[in-house]
Amino acid sequence: MIEGRGITKTFGKGVKALRGVDFAIPRGGAVSFIGESGCGKTTLGRILAGLETFDGGQLLRDGEPIKGNAFRRIQLIHQDPYSALNPTRTIESTLRDPLRLRAGQTGRGERWINEKVDELLSLVGLEPAYVLERYPHQLSGGMRQRVVIARALTVEPEVLVADEAVSMIDVSLRLGILGLLRSLRETLGVSVLFITHDVATARYVGADGELYVIYRGTVVERGPVETVLSDPVHPYTQCLLSAIPVLHGLEKPGPDRLVPNEPLDERTDPPGCLFAPRCPFATPVCVERPPPLGRLGHTPQDHACLFPASRHVVAVPLR
Amino acid sequence: MSIVELSRVTAPGVSIEDLTIAYGGLPAVSSVSLELKPGTITGLVGESGSGKSTLALALLGAVQKPGKVTQGKVVIDGIGDVTRLNPEDLRRVRGAEIGYVFQAAQNSLNPLKTVGKQLLDLGKAHGVRDLREAHPLLERMGLNADRVLRSYQHELSGGMRQRVGIMFALVLNAHVLVLDEPTTALDMITQANILQIVREIQRDRSLTTLVVTHDVGVVAEVAQRIAVMYGGRIVEQGDSTRIISRPRHPYTRALINAIPRLTGDIDAAKPLPGTPPTLATIPKVGCVFRQRCPLRMEICDTVEPPTLGGVACHAVNKGEAP
Amino acid sequence: MSSVPNSLSAGAQSKRRPPQRPVGGGVRRRFWRGVWVALKRRPSRIAGLVIVTLFVFMAVAGPWLYPDRLPYDVDNVYAPISWQHPLSTDFEGVDVLALVVTGTRGVLLVAAAAGVVTMFVGTAAGLYAGYRRGAADSVLMRIADFVLTVPGFPLLIVLTTAINVGTWWKMALVLGLIGWGGLARAVRSQTLSLRERGFIEAARGLGLPTRHIVVKELLPNIAPYIATNLLLAVTAYIYAQVGLYFLGVLPLDTSNWGVMLNAAVFQSGALISPDALPYLLAPLGAILLLTLGVVLIVDALEEIFNPRLREA
Secondary structure (H helix, E strand, O other), X not given: OEEEEEEEEEEOOOEEEEEEEEEEEOOOOEEEEEXXXXXXXXXXXXXXXXXXXXXXXXXXXXXXXXXXXXXXXXXXXXXXXXXXXXXXXXXXXXXHHHHHHHHHXXXXXXXXXXXXXXXXXXXXXXXXXXXXOOOHHHOOHHHHHHHHHHHHHOOOOOEEEEEOOOOOOOHHHHHHHHHHHHHHHHXXXXXXXXEEOOHHHXXXXXOOOEEEEEEOOEEEEXXXXXXXXXXXXXXXXXXXXXXXXXXXXXXXXXXXXXOOOOOOOOOOOOOOOOOHHHOOOOOHHHHOOOOOOEOOOOOOOEEOOOOOOOOOOOOEEOO | OOHHHHHHOOOOOEEEEEEEEEEOOEEEEEEEEEEEOOOOEEEEEOOOOOOHHHHHHHHOOOOOOOEEEEEEEEXXXXXXXXXXXXXXXXXHHHHHOEEEEOOOHHHOOOOOOOHHHHHHHHHHHOOOOOOOOHHHHHHHOOOOHHHHHHOOHHHOOHHHHHHXXXXXXXXXXXXXXXXEOOOOOOOHHXXXXXXXXXXXXXXXXXXXXXXXXXXXHHHHHHOOEEEEEEOOEEEEEEEHHHHHHOOOOHHHHHHHHOOOOOOOOHHHXXXXXXXXXXXXXXXXXXXXXHHHOOOOOOHHHHOOOOOEOOEOOHHHHOOOOO | OOXXXXXXXXXXXXXXXXXXXXXXXXXXXXXXXXXXXHHHOOHHHXXXXXXXXHHHHHHHHHHXXXXXXXXXOHHHOOOOOOOOOOOOEOOOOOEHHHHHHHHHHXXXXXXXXXXXXXXXXXXXXXXXXHHXXXXXXXXXXXXXXXXXXXXXXXXXXXXXXXXXXXXXXXXXXXXXHHOOHHHHHHHHHHHHHXXXXXXXXXXXXXXXXXXXXXXXXXXXXXXXXXXXXXXXXXXXXXXXXXXXXXXXXXXXXXOOHHHHHHHHXXXXXXOOOHHHHHHHHHHHHHHHHHHHHHHHHHHHXXXXXXXXXXXX
16 A cells, blocks of 8 residues: 655645545555546656655655655656657667666566566566567657556566656547556556546546545545546535536536636635636635535545535536 | 738638648648638647648648658648648748647747747837737636736746747738647646637638647637648548448547546447557558558558548448447 | 466467577677668668778788888989879988888877777766766766866877876877767767667666666667767777877978978978979878778667668
């Protein structure tokens, strides 16, 4: 179980990227972070993978703080599979390097390395004979991302952090990658932290998992994926879900669909609820103090709103 | 009609007829016929390598060398065949009649000049001093025009830069607007806002708009007609609601089926096997989609399917598609 | 253990890999083939290769092709151009072509050695500064800037008069240490931009040691910049040497192009006599031709090192 407690991070000129975020990723589980760009979800993913420092709070693994080499157990899958691979090296050398390192540490030989390479490539759905001798630019985006995942698996990680892992991949190939992540949970027991602004994709990796809605570095709604998606109670979540394009012809817009407002000014910190300036339902009470994360109103999920209300914003299927 | 009188034409129709654009013998766009009816928004959907961006550039007569138009024409009401305009007329037409918002307009502004300065440059290049459209355009899109005109590119957010791109495309009163991947790299809420702006501006200024994107959701939200491209061809086109609810071409079907959905059975959505072709791997004979097609027949290997009723598929033509 | 997910390769598990071939050998073979392909792409590059090879040959084999003391014939000074003397003769009747060929080794050897010095110092400094950043970066780049901005040629003149640079390797060392600033800067800026790339971060995250990251991940991507800078530095070193010899700052006891030029201008009255024109122009022509060859090759360098460009 990986946990974050009260993670805070402030960048350079006082930009508060994260303001005390709590999260938990159970073994083999799936957690999704959704939110707009700049909300801090990517920063949180990078902190978890050990690529960024944080200013406050704790990162724990089974109760123990994560330090140094332990971060290797958490691997990041980048958004851009092309820049995540060395363009001057073949796939074979890219995969063999981390394996050779491990072989050296555990006293195993070439044969083990070869077997592992084949095994991992099969696991991610690639043909070794085709892929190994090629360079990254000779593979499609979907294949490259699979190679990146295979490489991440060379160190037998416990958690894969997928940061917008499919947004730069062709639409027809996305489900393949999402399905791969899901099957890796089943076969290897690896947990997946899925970070995205495309909410629907979150369902495909972890419909049985938790969804965190992040706004300006705070969690504003948190609960089982299906619950939050079908019955969101925080106005921000409702705005996010309202923004999802409606496939007219197959669906019609949800009856309570909100017309979202864009950020007015990200630089000021309002005294009360951070979302109040943009919230269509804000009241004077909302600007007095930041609402705590809880179950106000007997909702099945946690949320940070003083006036949670069910609104049907998601598109309704026509048939 | 001379170039000068164009400014009086509102919402011209655009007719792409049997257009082929090739890069050294390899066609990126192959025998494409598409009509953009006046005053409508048409969505052009395709994945990487489909040729959609090349097609969009052809409307501007801006296909990059070594690509060139080897066949067909692009006729815009009041301008004529764009592919045959001389360079001087082409230069005048761009911006003044056809507005183009480039892919990642967020990154196509000059980082060293303020927006206002670039606007003046644009005006000078077209011999236009009356740039009064800029202010109301920006305000219409929800921006503080004075502030934006004074800003440099890096001081604006992605969504703001996209709007600035749209303003540049329309400031000289163009009536044909082409948007290439207008919302890629923008988050959902900003995307929804931009699409709303596209819809409203389209109405207010009587534009004929082409939206090029890989995102079916985007065209579902704004377009009245959709054309689906694969391997340089249009495999299906028609009314947007009809195509989404009852897609007929196997590729369109599979594409819509591959969209992750917010509700319903997760396993109902399926990925497509194989990968989209690149310029070098597009099959030269037969149907370009056959290698990934569940309805593949023998004839698909050798004969390119003709377009009947807006769909180019042998199985559909023979009535053998479910 | 592996359950293959849907879509792609249903045949993956049944396909066994062909027998293992050594990764090292394969990579090297591929590299040289890539070099040939890149060179073939434009005829100018082949021309450059031919020119440079010619000069290298002259440097290596030149002095062996001729006797130690070149034959002279005082009755045949500034001879008209003929098959026997394609570049005429000098003020003593010594064949000019022989002088050029035997004079190559003198300048090229030192220039190449200086290039090696520059390559090591500049690359190491640039990589370290760019990868580590912080204090090391500031210190190293201050030094590099100093080396860059101090005027090289006047400094060389001062240094060579102050230090005895009798042996070729001492000369090479001095040259190499004066010219590494540009390379260090170029390498540093490439390192800075590359270190943020996904694959470098991934390598760190996988626990790969710094040595591996710098040598196996960064260097191949920086190689074209190093090679380009290096080749251009070597031509600069040739110019520098010729200049120093020409000015008489360096001892005139060796035989090389600079000495030739010095003799032609100052000692033999070649400036006055039109017959002596080939004698005067030969060393200059040699330098220019070599520079041309290098520049033509440099054009191919980025393609050689980047597999993606090789195919475009």
